[in-house]
Amino acid sequence: MAHVGKRTKAARASFEGKSMLSVEDAVALVKGAANAKFDETVEVALNLGVDPRHADQMVRGVVNLPNGTGKTVRVAVFARGAKADEAKEAGADIVGAEDLMEIVQGGKIEFDRCIATPDMMPIVGRLGKVLGPRNLMPNPKVGTVTMDVAAAVKAAKGGEVQFRAEKAGIIHAGVGKASFDGAKLAENIRALVDAVQKAKPAGAKGTYMKKVSISSTMGPGVSIDLASATGN
Known part of the structure; x- marks a missing residue:
């Protein structure tokens, strides 16, 4: 189990009692918990109600993040x-x-x-x-x-990110670095979620987007309120 530093504990304590956070609050928590010696990547996990084993339920696409990824892409x-x-x-x-x-x-x-x-x-x-x-x-x-x-x-x-649903219907994607301004990370997260929403396949039935969470490379996952992530 990873060591939980003082900054991580303090960040968690400031959000105690909240089960689902707005994008901005979740970003603040993740940034506060990112205390590794390197600039951690902020990652988004989207749990979708699809079965990618069926061709008509495969979710894949590309999104240009408005604030880039902070990563050097070869x-x-x-x-x-x-x-x-x-x-x-x-x-x-x-x-x-x-x-x-x-x-x-x-x-x-x-x-x-x-x-x-x-x-x-x-x-x-x-x-x-x-x-x-x-x-x-x-x-x-x-x-x-x-x-x-x-x-x-x-x-x-320049900040283009490809996404594809894994076997369990989960999409993982990096949306920036922990050193990014919180507002820029929030904008990138919403851009990714919007792109995944628009990529909804014809064969998807029931609830399409079930859960959205974010974390830093070494930090804990934080669940985001779907309405905050989608703007609905």
Whole structure:
């Protein structure tokens, strides 16, 4: 069990008796509990009433957080010729084709986002077993299979977050750092929740969004009032 410091205890004490908090109060608690020696990531967990094993209940999408993530995102791009040049100029960290495929097949994956032009997908497709489990497989639904590689690279570097429901119907996503201003974190959280709401699949039945909670990397989870998170 992680050590509970004085700041964490004080933060918890200030919210005693409250079962569901507003986004702003939850952010304040999480920031107060983030006392690690590094700048902790603030993470959101959304419990959804879906079964992702069914294709018509899969929830996935992308959101541009208004205040960024505070994280340096390493981007790899599968492209040739002029498109490879565009990717490099836009700030891509790794650009290649067959040579990049061989690097990935060799187990060297030094990137957080993978983008590809459509003509590269026959090559990228061979990497499904490597990239798929890491949620790195390019997909046109989230804008990572595109001819506009420059825009995709800039979006990935500028605070774009991809989300996807796990087997239990839970989405986890980082929305910033504990050092962020509380209002900016709250804005990022609401942007993510709104994007997940809009991504509601046709096969979802009953209550779609069941619970929203936030935590820092090393801190306790805090439940958020759904009305506060959705603005309803």
